[in-house]
Amino acid sequence: MGLRSRVQAGWLFLIHHSLNKLTGGIARRGSTRFSIVRTVGRKSGKTFETPIIGQPVDGGFMVELTYGPQVNWYQNLIAGGGEIIRQGVTTRVLAPIPVTPAEGLAAFSPGQRALLRLMRKRHFAKLPTA
Numbered sequence: 629m630g631l632r633s634r635v636q637a638g639w640l641f642l643i644h645h646s647l648n649k650l651t652g653g654i655a656r657r658g659s660t661r662f663s664i665v666r667t668v669g670r671k672s673g674k675t676f677e678t679p680i681i682g683q684p685v686d687g688g689f690m691v692e693l694t695y696g697p698q699v700n701w702y703q704n705l706i707a708g709g710g711e712i713i714r715q716g717v718t719t720r721v722l723a724p725i726p727v728t729p730a731e732g733l734a735a736f737s738p739g740q741r742a743l744l745r746l747m748r749k750r751h752f753a754k755l756p757t758a
Contacts, residue, residue, distance in 0.1 A: 663689070664713040665721075665755075667704035676701060682712060683735045685754065688721060689714070690735035692744060693751035697726065705755070712755060724753035 663682040668675055678701040682691040689712055693702060702724060704710065709722045732752020733741045 663691075665691070665701050665705070665710055666713065666718075667701050667710035668708060669700070670704050670707040676704070677713075680712075681740075682714065682755070683740075684714065685735050688754050688756040689719075690727070690732055690752060690754055691724070692732065692736075692749050693753060694749070696751050697753070702753070709758070720758035721755040722758055724755050727752050727754055 661681070662679050664677050665680050665682075666675060666677050680691050680701075681694065682689045693699070697703075701710075705721070706723050709720065711718050712721050713719075729750045729752060733744060735752075736744060
């Protein structure tokens with residue numbers, strides 16, 4: 629494994645075991661800032677829950693892809709849909725639809741948009757409801 633791969637693996641391990649646990653706990657307590665996406669692994673068949681930044685929109689949810697579209701939860705949604713849990717309510721969602729940064733940002737509040745712009749977030753998708 630090359631240096632870049634080891635650094636990336638270490639970063640993802642750190643996020644999974646710290647930040648995801650923190651934001652997942654916040655989402656489970658009913659936060660409007662974080663949601664949980666529940667998917668089934670396309671290879672393992674296991675159920676996974678990942679905290680995400682999402683906003684309800686007409687016909688579904690707009691989500692910010694913090695680590696881009698290559699992450700497992702996103703690929704699992706493409707393969708078979710899943711569920712989003714927001715403020716204690718579980719909703720079935722279908723495969724994501726990539727959207728432009730402008731369309732994605734428009735779904736968030738002015739404060740959230742400013743923060744997402746500051747963080748240079750460019751990957752967004754709509755999760756249509758079933």
